[in-house]
Amino acid sequence: MILLWLIVIPLAGGAIAWYAGRFRTAWPRWISLITMLLMSWVSVNIWILHYASLKEMDLHGPWILEVRLSWIPQLGAGFHLGADGLSLIFVLLTAFLGLAAVASSWTEIRERVGFFYLNLLWILAGIIGVFLAIDLFLFYFFWELMLVPMYFLIALWGHENRRYAAFKFFIFTQAGGLLMLISILGLYFVHGKAAGDYSFDYPVLLGTSMSTGTEFWLMLGFFVAFAVKLPVVPVHNWLPDAHTEAPTAGSVVLAGLLLKTGAYGLIRFVVPLFPRASAEFAPAAMILAVIGIIYGAVTAFGQSDLKRLVAYTSVSHMGFVLLGVFVWSELALQGALMQIVCHGLATGALFIIVGALQERIHTRDMGRMSGLWEAAPRMAAAALFFALASLGLPGLGNFVGEFLVLLGAYKTSVAITVVAAAGIVGATVYSLWIVQRVFHGPNEQKWKIPDFSVREMAIMLAMMLSLIWLGIYPQPVFNTSKLAISNLKMIAAPGATTEDIRPAPETEKRLADKSISKTTPSKNLPSPLAKEGQITFLWQREDRRDFIIAYDLLSKSLGGLR
Amino acid sequence: MLEFLWLIPALPFAGSLVLAFAGRRLSRGGIAAFGVGSVGLSCITAFAVAAGFIGQAPPGHFYVQRLWAWLSVGGFTPEISLYLDALSLVMMLVVTFVGFLIHLYSSEFMIEEEGYGRFFAYMNLFVGSMLTLVLADNLLLLYLGWEGVGLCSYLLIGFWYKDPANGLAARKAFVVTRVGDTAMSIGLFLLFTNLGTLQIQELMRLATERWAVGSGLAVAAAALLLGGALGKSAQLPLQTWLPDAMAGPSPVSALIHAATMVTAGVYLIARTHVIFSLAPVVQEAVAVIGALTLLLAGFSALTQTDIKRVLAYSTISQIGYMFLALGVGAWSAAIFHFMTHAFFKALLFLGAGIVINALHDEHNMFKMGGLRSQVPVTFWTFLVGASSLSALPFVTAGFYSKDLILFETWASPAGSRWLWAAGLLGAFLTSLYTFRMVFVTFYGDAKMQVSRKPGAIMTVPVVILAVLSVLAGFLELPSSLGNVRIITSFLGSALPSETVSPGAAGAGTALMIVASAVSLAGIFAAYLLFFKKNLAADRLAGFVPGRMLHRLWFSGWGFDWLYDLLFVRPFFWFARSNKDDFSDLVYLGMIWLTGRFNNMLSVSQNGKVRFYAAGIAFGAVVVIAIAVFL
Amino acid sequence: MNAVFYLSAFVAVIATIMVITRVNAVHALLYFIVSLLSVAVIFFVLGAPFIAALEVIIYAGAIMVLFVFVIMLLNIGSEAAEKEKQLLSPQAWTGPASLAAVLLGELIYVLVKGGSGAGGIGIIGPRQVGVSLLTKYVIGVELASMLLLAGLVGAYHLGRRYRKERRRTA
């Protein structure tokens, strides 16, 4: 049940903050801070409590924690949350960055403070939901839940061009999300038709057998949704605008967490659900990844808007994640995971710095900044640190991530690794450019700005220490996700049968329960003679017949596409 | 004593941390105490450890200290562990000792600077990283140190951040070396993928077991590692950053861009010598690159006017000698030259720093002159350094190390006459440009007034280095002069001894005489051209081809221009022109199309009720048609 | 009976054509009444005397009277008919006529294809209709009454506002 709390706490905290905001503007801040502290405490506790068991191989199921509530049994959709090592890392990251986001917007937001924190906390709740949901219906629900408050966050508290950015963000992600919905439904029907067991449950859907073409198209639906979020280069355009226009907390959450939901989706859903199609698609995905790495780096360098520059670095860094996921070896996956965590920290911190800078000098134009080291040495040092982290300096976490991804990728393709490694040079160029342009040089504009306050420095220090820790002793993270990753690898291994994958006894029971449905021919209409219990059952089947028709239409059209 | 090994890199790191976080609250004395003290303690520890190592050599002549498991993923298990053997011991001693002297010197040199604490924080970080590099047990940890020193080099070149030119130089240094580093990291991927470990000793063992001499993988691995070494050691074709790196404070140039960091490439090749031995093609390339670099840099040094740039080119050139030595398999000779070079080049840079400091930050030698009497101690020590650099026969360390390299180039089976000739020509050039610098700077008429004379804290390190620049040579004497083999035999436990082709061994004395003669000839030429004010040099430079050569050499053979044209400009052009992200056009196009469709459809919304009714009727007709005919 | 059916069908069609082509509204109205009456005859023939009666009383009677009142209220004279003539150019008929012809063709095609043929027609008297109306369709009756009420209120409301406006402007 503790997983449910992880979602309920921010939801409730947000509501309370909103209500409290009517009375005094300071209250929502404190309430959100307390909420996030509580969240962090809960998630760290989960981690510590289960750290030992995460390393053991003989778990009862893949999940260390699970919540299963009945939701819409007629459709086979359940409120099914589950956490394994992988999702736990994402949850920890969410709690940490959520804390940073709340703290960083402490003075920035002065209007509608209560509503701001409501949105912020609800986004976080949605994100946590995405990381924990293992029912595809529920997953989609949370996936969409993240968007709406994010839209408000950008559209209400953003900068000059916020409407455009918010729309662009929403339309891009929504279009991707709808494609995913089609794929989810497609998978639901393919599985339901084959197994007679209509369910959105992820463990049940794993290992669904389907024709190569169907698998490929369904995989593509998921992939596009996650690719938009990640983002992968041809569909990355929402990101620079959204990041640039969002308020600091929004940028932090966007870069640190929202992008990660795409990565998480790729790891959790795309490859395990469609192993053959993913393997087939992997070369294309890796090429996209490399294009993203290079393109993001080069374009970042061309920017004059500091926040936009940082946004493009995300494109570049997320390319490594995509590469790691599709290489799909333990090295690469762990590397991608590390890259996800460290990019969240480093880029989040950079956004906080840019936000703080904008709060002080009211511009993001790098042409107007120079020599700020003199004016704000603490800020400059922090910026230098995170710029170095983002260029992959060994000793900081990002290096571990990038190195492992490339090390894993080398085995798969030398050419791709070489080109991707060249992206590191690009990262060097743009990272140094930030430091050079903004903080070095003469202080031409005679800026006199207050340096980082204790609050800001505390955020920065926490992030720095985390990055150093991840850089020189990342093993705890690897230990946490090791089992989850080997599970996923086993699932996606070629030739794995459903029996290998399904978590042992309980699913068997579920299958047994559903076995009646296998024997019922779909043409049967409810007979008046049916017993009461059966009537409801058949009624459920009736409901599903519409879906079956819809599916047939869908598969026809998919066939047409092929 | 050996168990204190970890303290050696840890102390400077700790000092750096303290200075980074508490630097603003400390007085200048406090900063100096922490900054110099941490390196001093580290140096003392290093000597103690060295004493322990030499006094009672551990079995196998190496000592490994495991600190903690860095990470362990999918069979990739690099550790944070330190490896001490003869090679890393020599490197460690030089780094800590020269580092300490330069820190001491800096504590006075930098006293008036604004970022005093920052400076020492960076310097300590550098020493810590360099020691990590040197002591690393596996290539990943070495890579950490490798990048760490690169970072510090960047930070310190751009130390005076208010001048954008310094920042530019710093960035250039970092980016250019990063190109090499990327090659190196690909090399690491290759090594791990094919041999399953990055632990250096294990790698060497597996490489000899699994790879045949000249096999494709060995060649690729060696070439990629060489890429890293070329970047860091400023060898052809990645040498362009080093002359610009002189934008940093002089102690930085002394420590990073002369004594230690730039020789990391030499260390890397020596450390992984097994792989290079397995790839003779690459090893030959190392020798050729070394020879070419030492000549090109030598010519460039001849034309420079900035005293530090002369020294920078000379550094490139001297590292070229080391590469030459490595290329012909004279591993110990390279390390020996590294050591002597660390002493005399650091000395020269520190001396140059004093001169520059004394003359209001004037870098141009031709505006100096006649400094001999004004800063006598500096003059004499500088002269010692310069003699050592020019390999003045018999009394200087540089002579013995360079002579060893030249001898090996001649005598080793991997060497050749051509390489030897190049080395000899380089020696001539070295003497020529070195004494050109000495004569121009210290002789002639005084053109400027000395404003600041070095204090004791600056003088002492310089003197110590001067003494070492002479004495270090006597650690290794050729057979004809007493046959002392302290360095070679000590390094013998870590590096294979030089092989000398039969018949060439006897040529040692003759070669030595030739080398001495060439060195002296160079000094004499410099004397004629620059001391006697024989205007031959000017006249030579006056001819058209001479002028063109002068320009070419002055600009470092036009590499900057070439790279600017080939890489920098296209990159800038592309980045700038794509500022608005052309892929956005696709989506803007979609928006435009939607707008057009909207316009087209909104025509139908004309408010005419009959038109709408017609629409309904038409729809009915179509639907019925579909229902009936389909 | 057939003859009666075809005759009244012929009359209905001709009258309806006249309805949609007249320029004078009152003329059209009168033709429409003719059309309605002939349809009433058809209802009678089809064995729906009750409906035939309703057709005459309510449609031809009440609703058409409503039209007549409104036309009188509007007080449009002969110049309106002239204007109407101008509006009715032959070109204005082509598009709608072709669309209507296609629709008619489709409908006839369906009917001919369906081919239900002649069926024995029994008379369904008012009693049966009434029983069915108040048992099976009682909800429909209620809804119809609500609709009428709404129509009443709506018409009253629209008319009243108009009167107020006129008073204000007057």
Added chain:
Amino acid sequence: MTASVNLDHALILAAALFTLGLLGVLARRNIIFILLSIEVMLNAAGLAFVVAGAKWGETDGQVMFIFILAMAAAEVSVGLALMLRMYHMLKTLDADAAGSMKG
């Protein structure tokens, strides 16, 4: 009374009347004629219902006609009231003149 009316022909009559009504709606611009044409269409629809009812010998067709009648009454009253308002506002009965409701 036994009849041998061809019900198909009755339906064709309904279709013909309906299309004529439609033609009127589309072709005429005077709103009175449009309303009249709508009445024609409604009447035709009612005829079709009655024919169908006769075919099956059920009352439903006639019931539907009564509903249509009720609806027509409501529609005419509201429609005519709107027409009156329109005439007083625009001083014309031309339906195309009332185009100000377009988006």
